[in-house]
Each structure stands twice: as C-alpha cells, then as structure tokens.
Amino acid sequence: xxxxxxxxxxxxxxxxxxxxxxxxxxxxxxxxxxxxxxxxxxxxxxxxxxxxxxxxxxxxxxxxxxxxxxxxxxxxxxxxxxxxxxxxxxxxxxxxxxxxxxxxxxxxxxxxxxxxxxxxxxxxxxxxxxxxxxxxxxxxxxxxxxxxxxxxxxxxxxxxxxxxxxxxxxxxxxxxxxxxxxxxxxxxxxxxxxxxxxxxxxxxxxxxxxxxxxxxxxxxxxxxxxxxxxxxxxxxxxxxxxxxxxxxxxxxxxxxxxxxxxxxxxxxxxxxxxxxxxxxxxxxxxxxxxxxxxxxxxxxxxxxxxxxxxxxxxxxxx
Amino acid sequence: xxxxxxxxxxxxxxxxxxxxxxxxxxxxxxxxxxxxxxxxxxxxxxxxxxxxxxxxxxxxxxxxxxxxxxxxxxxxxxxxxxxxxxxxxxxxxxxxxxxxxxxxxxxxxxxxxxxxxxxxxxxxxxxxxxxxxxxxxxxxxxxxxxxxxxxxxxxxxxxxxxxxxxxxxxxxxxxxxxxxxxxxxxxxxxxxxxxxxxxxxxxxxxxxxxxxxxxxxxxxxxxxxxxxxxxxxxxxxxxxxxxxxxxxxxxxxxxxxxxxxxxxxxxxxxxxxxxxxxxxxxxxxxxxxxxxxxxxxxxxxxxxxxxxxxxxxxxxxxxxxxxxxxxxxxxxxxxxxxxxxxxx
Numbered sequence: 001x002x003x004x005x006x007x008x009x010x011x012x013x014x015x016x017x018x019x020x021x022x023x024x025x026x027x028x029x030x031x032x033x034x035x036x037x038x039x040x041x042x043x044x045x046x047x048x049x050x051x052x053x054x055x056x057x058x059x060x061x062x063x064x065x066x067x068x069x070x071x072x073x074x075x076x077x078x079x080x081x082x083x084x085x086x087x088x089x090x091x092x093x094x095x096x097x098x099x100x101x102x103x104x105x106x107x108x109x110x111x112x113x114x115x116x117x118x119x120x121x122x123x124x125x126x127x128x129x130x131x132x133x134x135x136x137x138x139x140x141x142x143x144x145x146x147x148x149x150x151x152x153x154x155x156x157x158x159x160x161x162x163x164x165x166x167x168x169x170x171x172x173x174x175x176x177x178x179x180x181x182x183x184x185x186x187x188x189x190x191x192x193x194x195x196x197x198x199x200x201x202x203x204x205x206x207x208x209x210x211x212x213x214x215x216x217x218x219x220x221x222x223x224x225x226x227x228x229x230x231x232x233x234x235x236x237x238x239x240x241x242x243x244x245x246x247x248x249x250x251x252x253x254x255x256x257x258x259x260x261x262x263x264x265x266x267x268x269x270x271x272x273x274x275x276x277x278x279x280x281x282x283x284x285x286x287x288x289x290x291x292x293x294x295x296x297x298x299x300x301x302x303x304x305x306x307x308x309x310x311x312x313x314x315x316x317x318x
Numbered sequence: 319x320x321x322x323x324x325x326x327x328x329x330x331x332x333x334x335x336x337x338x339x340x341x342x343x344x345x346x347x348x349x350x351x352x353x354x355x356x357x358x359x360x361x362x363x364x365x366x367x368x369x370x371x372x373x374x375x376x377x378x379x380x381x382x383x384x385x386x387x388x389x390x391x392x393x394x395x396x397x398x399x400x401x402x403x404x405x406x407x408x409x410x411x412x413x414x415x416x417x418x419x420x421x422x423x424x425x426x427x428x429x430x431x432x433x434x435x436x437x438x439x440x441x442x443x444x445x446x447x448x449x450x451x452x453x454x455x456x457x458x459x460x461x462x463x464x465x466x467x468x469x470x471x472x473x474x475x476x477x478x479x480x481x482x483x484x485x486x487x488x489x490x491x492x493x494x495x496x497x498x499x500x501x502x503x504x505x506x507x508x509x510x511x512x513x514x515x516x517x518x519x520x521x522x523x524x525x526x527x528x529x530x531x532x533x534x535x536x537x538x539x540x541x542x543x544x545x546x547x548x549x550x551x552x553x554x555x556x557x558x559x560x561x562x563x564x565x566x567x568x569x570x571x572x573x574x575x576x577x578x579x580x581x582x583x584x585x586x587x588x589x590x591x592x593x594x595x596x597x598x599x600x601x602x603x604x605x606x607x608x609x610x611x612x613x614x615x616x617x618x619x620x621x622x623x624x625x626x627x628x629x630x631x632x633x634x635x636x637x638x639x640x641x642x643x644x645x646x647x648x649x650x651x652x653x654x655x656x657x658x659x660x661x662x
Contacts, residue, residue, distance in 0.1 A: 063647040064382065064404045064408070064647065064650070065379075065382050065383055065386045065404075065408070066386055085505075085508075085652060085655055085656070086505060086508075086509050086512070094659075094662070095658050095659050095661075095662035096662075098662055099662055160532075160535070160537050161535070161536065161537045162535050162536070162537065180477075182537060183523050183524045261526075262526075264524075265480075265523060265524025265525065265526055266483055266524055266525040266526040267481075267519065267522060267523075267524055267525040267661070269661045269662055273661075274658075277658065277661065279379075279383055280377060280379035280380055280383060281377070281379045281483075281485045281654065281657065282654050282657075282658060283379070283650065283654065284651075284654070
C-alpha cells in the first residue's frame, strides 16, 4: 500500500476501506474455492457411500452374496426382533442385543480404564519443564508409528502361555503353571486400554497444561484437603479435556474390530465383528448395512450426550 | 484351502522376485494365506517371464464377497469345491476348458469329473484334504478319531480348544455327529445340532484361524483343524496328532479358477496348466502339506508325506469323509442363524 501514502488522509481511509471490503469479498470467495476439494471429498466419500448403505439396508439379500433390488423393511425389523427358528415365537433378537450391550460395556470399561491410567500420566507430563514435556509427549505418540495389527500381535506375544510374561514369572519362580491370559476378557481390556490410552492422555494433557496452579495453592491456603482440592478445583478445570478424551476413546471403541478379534479369540463377537459376519459367512448384506447404521445411531446418541454434558459444564463454569 | 493367517485384515501383497520387475507379463493371484509356495511362484516367474502378485484371504466368504463386488484386479482365485458352483452361477468365472489343457491328463481319475465342476471345465485341482480334529496327545490319551473332542470335550481338554470359525465345516461335523444329512432342513435334527453347539461353546477357548503356531506352542491343546495344518504343527511339535472323526468329517478340494474379469487370461491359463505338472503339484504339497490331485507327483514329494497319518487314512475312517456340497440359499440362511446365535 505504498502508493496510498501520497493521497490525503481521508481519501486514503476511504480507499483503504474499499480495498479492505473487496479483498475481504475476494478472501471469502477464495476460501470457498480452497475448501471446495475438501467439501467435494466429504460429499462423495462420506455422503455418497452412506446413501448407498442406507439404500442397501432396505433391499433383499441375494442368494449367496450381494443384494436383490426388491424393497423390504424386514431387515430393519430383524435388527431387534427375531422369529425363533425352532418354535416360531417372535422375540427380541437376543444375539444382536447381547452383542450391542457387550460392545457398549467394553467401550465404557475401556474409557474408564484409559481415564484411570491417562489422567496421572497427563498430570505428570504437564508438570514437567516445558522442554522435557515435548519429549514425554513425543514418547506418547510412538505407538502410532507401527500398525495396530502388529501391536496387537505383539501383545499376544507378551501374554500367551509361553509368552514373555509367563516365561519371566516361571523363570523367577513366582508361578509354576502359566497364567491363562490370552483369549480372556482381561486380554481384550488390556489391549483396548493400551491402544486407546494416547487418545485420552493428549486432550487431558492439553487442559491440565492450561491449569493455573495458583488456584490449587489458593485452595490449600483456604484449608482445602488434598481430596477436596482434587475434586473441587482440578477435576472441574480439566473436565473439558476429560470429556474430549472420553469421546475420542468411547466412539472408536464401539466399532473396534481387530483387537477383540485377535485378543478375545473370536468367540465373543463385538459389534464390528457382527457387521463383518453379515458380509461374509452370514451372506446378508442388507442386515450388515442396517447394523452399521444402528452403530452410527448409537455413536450419535453418545456424541450428543457428551456434548450436552460438556456444554452444561461450560455454563456452570461460565 | 486352509492354513490361514488373519490375512484378510492385513491384505498382504507380496511380490516375489525382483528380476520380475521387467517381466513380459503379469498375473494376479488371490489365494488363501500361507498356502502358496514361494518357490513354486519363483519357478513360474522364471519359466514364463511373468510377474506374479499374490494376495491373501482367510475364508471362502471373504474371497467371494470381494470378487463379487468387482474391481479387484485379480486373475486367479482358489475357492473350495463347495463354493465353486456359486462362483459359476454368479458368472464370476471364465470357462478355460481345463479338461482340454495338455496337463489335464495328469488329474487323478476321481477328480476328472466332479460334482462341483462337471467335466472339469473351469477349475484345475490345487490341493485337497479333510477337516478333522487336532489333539495334543500329551494332554489327552483317549480316542481322537471322534467329534466329541470338540462337541462334548473330555475333562482334560475343556477350555483349551480352538474351533475354526468356518461355518459349513463345523455345522456339517455337528450334523453328522447327530446322524443327519448336510444341507438338510430337518428341524428336529437341527435343534439337536444347535443345542449341542451352544452347550459345547463355553468349553472352547477360541474361534480363530491361523492356529499352526498355537498348536505347536501348546497354547491350545485341541480343536477343529485341517489335516495339512495339523501335519505342519506336528513337524514343530510331535504331540499334535490328527483325528478323522468316525461320525463323519468334511472333505474339500480347492480349485484354481480364472475370473471373468481377468486382464491376463492367457497367463492365468498357463498357470492352471503349470500346476497340473506332477513336479509342481508336489511343490504345493511339500509346502502346505496337503495331498494334490495329480498323478505321478509322489516321487517329487518329501518322504514323510507318503506315510503321514494326516494324509494316509485307514480305509474304514477314509469312508467317513465326504465332500461338502453347496446348500440351497434357504438352508444356508437357517445355518447362518444357528451360527450367529452360536457366535454371539
């Protein structure tokens, strides 16, 4: 804007406002243009397939694979209701409902476990010097460098009967027989907590880092006990991070496929495995599509709940 | 079929030879995991100057679903016999007239005209075998030639059993256990099958594929398994024995077929003919430890294969093995219901 310096001040202000307005207009247009590829990808890669999934859930299953183009709502009914093959009675689709519940329960347990292990970790990192904080954060992200499947097999190697842990325990003479860990609920919980822990640590760290420790000091000055201080000062202040972390852990957990399959031994189906079954041995693509949409609805309900909880908190604090 | 890693998840693609980068042709093979001998592929690449890309799958249903969806880029697949009629009916295969290929004369007489591929026009035999039970005899000393091993397990084996999640294999063993016929929709019989499976499941440890190393390392003591996989486990751990259930057990043969969508049809035909060469069939058997369907392959096979109890079966037990059939869609739906209910 060097040429403007020659003009009188009022004129230049006017010009500047005009240039500003035009550039802003151009800016908005540019932004739309720049985001167009992303919007196009979102539309074609997310909305498109989703529409196909919705469509398929209303079609009739083909004989051995695929679909027949006949409209039916039977699939959606079979998600929750089922006619017993042996005695013809109509009842709840026990198989589906118990699998839904198993997935939700596993996700809740994983969220709680990652919070129990993640909060102290995040607190530890946030209270280091800024320089070593980066190193600790860096260490937290290291597991992401290798593929999930490889890490899951590595856990199997640790916990199997002749694995590292059992061999060590027997070597030091603590146990005589291997402890059965593989293909148990423990194995699944352990694997899931390990896999999702970083997703809890990072957002919680972000809010603890912002925490003003003068408030903690203040609380102590006012004779708060350590417990009161944790419950009344620290927890409310780190709550947004905790909620963000819970969302990041709980939601992908619901659809977890690989970890329960490999560490659980495949005899306890999870939601993801149930969906996969319909596209394979079940040969019922519409049911697979309907179950996927059911999972999405559950995820959306969970998300709305979390958002409600967090916005409620903000109002209380604000 | 059948020694599998969790490969559909990994979708491993292996290119075998670096010199093949400049090969004249290409061939994309879609086969079961841990089933294709690398030395066989290398030999094929050298002999015909064709670059082979191998992709794994872990179950017939995965393979069918992927190929039926289209756009996969594979030239060759290796479905099991009971699935071949579905592939043909869905128009997924190319009729390459395998029966007129030069090496078709090497096919064993009993495999020249098979129910799943009349006249052997579409498919070349890959390997064949049985689904039975593997038992670690260190932990269980009783009779192992029975399906009670997993359907009503003895005390010693409870909680140490793996059942491969292959619906038709498990269902047919349970149906024969109750004296039924496969592909039957007899409700009274299926009710018994359902109750037996539901009662047995809590006594199993896992339901997964790719258990060779777990049998060898004694992480599992017994289970439903394939004879070649059991044989390979025995090579690593002499206590892993294989039983042919006297109540009846499934036989299968995997079939090398050329896909209708194949881009390298001529190379795929060369491959079909190539694997029917006795020396090459022997290489497949030496790797995966199943019998092949080719005359004159014995002299090229490892000596221990010719006497292996997993492959050489006493006549009265051999008679109990039956090739699986393709069940009607309605029957398949009933079996799927029983299966989903079992897996829940």
